[in-house]
Structures are given as C-alpha cells and as structure tokens.
Amino acid sequence: MIKNKLFAAIALAGFALLASQPSFAGTDKSAVMDKRGNPVTDKRDNCVRHDWNDGTDVCAPPPPPAPAPVAAPAPVPEPTPARQLLVDDRTVYFDFNKSELMSDSVAKLDNLAEVLKTSYDVKSAKIVGYADRVGSEEYNMKLSQKRAEAVQDYLTSKGYINTSIAQTSWLGEAAPKVECDGNKVTNGLINCLAENRRVEVQVEFIQ
8 A cells, every 4th residue: 555655656756747847849939959059959850949939949940932923914015106107107209200219208118117127916018009190091000000119129128028918009090199170281280299199008907
C-alpha cells in the first residue's frame, strides 16, 4: 500500500515537472535562440520554441507571394490615320492635257503613301483616273489612264502599292466633280473644269 502511494506521488511530481517545461509544438510561439543568435533546432531540424510569442519569430514561414497583377484590358485602338483621310487628301489634280504629277501632288502622295504604309487595316487601294470633257471621249479615256498609271508608279516607288492589293482604273470624262457651261475651249472653261482632271485613291478597309 505504501509502495503504491509512493509510485503515485512520484508520477504526480513527474507530471507537474513536465507541465512546467516550455511547449515546443505550437508554431505560433517564438523560436529559442542560442548565444550566437541562431535558432535552436531539434533532430528533425524543427525550431525549438518558447511557450510565448514575442513577435520576432525567425522560424516563421515566409509570407505567401503577392498575387499576380491583373492585366489591364487592352485599350480600344484609335482610328487609324487612313480612316481619317478626307477625299481631298486622297485626290491629286493635273494640268490641262497633262499626265505628269505636279509638285503639290507629289507632296500629297508622299503623305498618303506614309499613312497607308502605317495603317494595319487597309484591305485594298483603288487608283481611279479622270479627265475633263475637253477633247474626244477616246482621247480623254487614254489621258485618264496615263494619270492613273502615273500615280500608281509613284506610290509603287514609295514602297506602298503592290499588285496584290492595288487596282488601277480610268473613267475618262465620266463622273465629273463639277459641271461648267459652254463648249468653246477658253481659259475660263479650262479653269472651271480643273477639279475634273484628277486621280482619286479609294481605300477599302478590313472590317
């Protein structure tokens, strides 16, 4: 009986001693540090911990990585320059009975070629030549052809026009922009018909 009581007393004392020792199980406790300032680890390389948390746990797992930034929606593309070109920006004019490009026409075609080259949604370009009504229909048809080909050749030299997307046509004295009175060839009539002596570059876009 005495032995049983002695064993019980020893067991209770041992339990009390264990209860007074630091707890190493919880990862919410601060790590035990050695004299060199390094964390103390057990045989499994786990940090030995106090039974308190001082907020400076060097063994705490690293914070989770920051979430990947959400990509911003793609901006709506601005209207391309070619779509903003006015009809006059795509039209060049010619002297009476001539098919050679004038200096102001060259400057306009240079700008047009640059715009067309940098516009991603150009599907095709159609070059259409016209003439005024002075002279025969046959002559004016040939003259409008020469004017259209002059514009095509120039744009080709600038690296824009190629046969896969460009068409060239001519309509002679058909589809005039202006109507003028009189049939006698005078300077007044020639000047009045100036806007009919032209080549228009008609642009079709990818929808």
